[in-house]
Amino acid sequence: MTVDQTTFRKALLDPDAARPDGLNDGRGQPAGRRFDVYRNNVAVSLTEALEVGFPVIRKLVGQDNFKLLASAYLRLHPPRSPLMMHFGADMPSFLAEFEPARQIGYLPDVARLELAIRESYHAADAEPISPAELEALSPEALTGASVRLAPSLRLVRSPWPIFSIWRFNVEEGAQSPKMAAEDVFVSRPNLDPVPRPLPSGGAEFITALLTGATFGDAMDKASEASRNFDLPVVLTLLVEMKTLIEIGG
Amino acid sequence: MLDATTHRFACLPDAPGVGYKPQHFTEIVNDAGPVAWLEIHAENYMGDGGRPIAQLRHLSERFAFSVHGVGLSIGGEGPLDSEHLARLRHLVGWLDPASFSEHLAWSTHDSAFLNDLLPLPYTEASLARVAEHVDEVQEVVGRRMLLENPSSYLTFEESTLAETEFLREIAKRTGCGLLLDVNNVFVSATNLGTDPVSYIDAFPLELVGEIHLGGHDDDEDDHGAPLLIDNHGREVADPVWSLFEYTISQSGPKPSLIEWDNDVPEWPVLKAEASRAASVLETANA
Missing domain, CATH: 3.90.930 (Outer Surface Protein A; domain 3)
Incomplete structure (x- = not known):
């Protein structure tokens, strides 16, 4: 059983996707929620990058709403560059279309x-x-x-x-x-x-x-x-x- | 493979360094304590100008620097990002750091950058690919690099090589050096039920150009087994200090870095961690 990076990546960004088979805990048991460490790292680190980049948007919508918004954003517009300083460039158009924010x-x-x-x-x-x-x-x-x-x-x-x-x-x-x-x-x-x-x-x-x-x-x-x-x-x-x-x- | 006579070897001092955080700028300038060198994440200094670059220029007159990349995706299945390689070449070119390092991990796939260090299986195929990538990096950046061991939360059933064998072979094929993250060793060994001391014993310590120390968090897996999370968000844990002491007793003093990237503390707290590393290194010198 091999796990390619396409499979790994799909499961990372989709919290509802099944975790890939072929990963274990080092003791022969399936990796289970160990895979979620990576899911969590990706979501948390990208959310934090957006928080740093958009402190006023975060204040305007509130911390909880910002997390929801960031979670949707990072799946629709994952970074295209390893430079976090550029991450979030699509935020204006995203906010214009994101249903819960459109009113504002x-x-x-x-x-x-x-x-x-x-x-x-x-x-x-x-x-x-x-x-x-x-x-x-x-x-x-x-x-x-x-x-x-x-x-x-x-x-x-x-x-x-x-x-x-x-x-x-x-x-x-x-x-x-x-x-x-x-x-x-x-x-x-x-x-x-x-x-x-x-x-x-x-x-x-x-x-x-x-x-x-x-x-x-x-x-x-x-x-x-x-x-x-x-x-x-x-x-x-x-x-x-x-x-x-x-x-x- | 890079010719050993033409590349510059890493020359960080065998002393403590810290991961540089801009909020510590003034205190580092005024009171660096035992901190002899600084490490930056390359990607944060790839803008065109402004404060990050200005601080770096200023500090680089006084401190040796280590450029530590976190975004090159050396373990990726796809080709390396040539634009990103060019940016690394530019940064390393003007800063002329004492050391340049990256991770045995991947972070980019199908042009999406996932901002995490993701794991790869250790097979002959991945070995050949990573070695090719390391060759390419060293060619483009123009110097020898150090490759860092990852922290692991799981293993791949398809793996046929031990991590230490894998790293040793990459170094052999490419001439690169290694960055030994002792916290990662402890985290991986705990998570995968292996022995961290055996890992150090199997590691080619003579190739180590730098050591990393950082804090981790505690969690559990589905079966209640300990699951340590490498988050660089607190003090280095006591068993990691012990493993560091053991490592230094085997390798002799090495440039040793305190990494603290999340919930970054006040300067005195970070400086105290560096002092603790200094005392371990001094013991080895004695």
Whole structure:
């Protein structure tokens, strides 16, 4: 009796499947629940990886519900890579379809924000430009300049107040969220990713910069999207967050 | 097989090391106690940058490092993941650790990574496959590796070789060294009703480049027989310390690691475990 890895794996991820034959306890008896040690290790270690990756989702749905959710997730979307830092990338779409969670419309976007924070944490390092470098540019030069943005930058747009929801669940005494669309950008001024809400037009501005537009063109896009677009506010934010890493003509 | 004249041999000090946890960064820098080297799980340091890499760069100026892979699936039936091998090569390349090790286990099948060290039967066929995989790893990563003995909860009826024979033969065919996890020896022997001292006696101690010590949990199987679970979540158990003392008395001092991966304690607790390992190693030196 041989046990191949296809058989072993099937029985691991399906708690209702029969345990494979051909395994014993070292004394000639069938292995029985000894096989469940592996089942348990797989389920527990992957659930823990999701708990680490989605602390706010876990808080929002509660620990017991999160375990159920994780148990369904890890069977539908087992990791495709040995890098646990990437595990959970399908969580937003999963939450949009997982019946018990579907009612909570903002969960997928909160999960997107948590993924963005995790990606930012592991992103490549980059040396930011100094505020003086930016100030040295004439308005004309700035308008014509394009910029390279830090690899740790992430942008998450949502019709839900995802930044407020996120902050309310991680910061003691944070204001409770009010219904509003929120665009969040995540950057890593030092070693910790920091999410910040963007003023209106900010997301369009950054999106344009990311696609290589000059400041002038990005400003046009932002002003099209929002009459109230305030360039100095967004520029200050990008500098403070050390998001601008190279500025050129 | 790798040519013995071209590869770098493991050169961790014959002293205690610990599995590095980021929450201990400041205390390790300020007060490492007897801890002379650190081990990392390779997969946690395969991001592009940020704090994990920054901490590693900083610590690697002061401590010898062991890169311990947990995701390569060397015991897998399928081919090794070439992307993952390339990531290992990159990490080992820039960090230049004193040692690189992986497990006699599998964790990936049909492209799903199961995040556990799963067992394989010990047969001529699996021996040939594992030896091929070890050859490939050593070729790509460019250095000799250590292969670790697993903890077992069950055995395969199809197995025809003892684990110690299997490991000895892999080392012989590939030139790799071995990582002896003494807790795994104790856990497996208890679970399978064999004698841990006989296992150590049969183990090729001259090939051991590193020893692991870790905590386990107690459970029972269907028949009420003890079933120990290797969870690295507590202090090293007393019988494991005894087995470690016996091993060191036979092998002489070896780089010896305290592994504590779950319910990670405060630094002083981990440091105390390392001190206990230090005193065993010193006895062997005396």
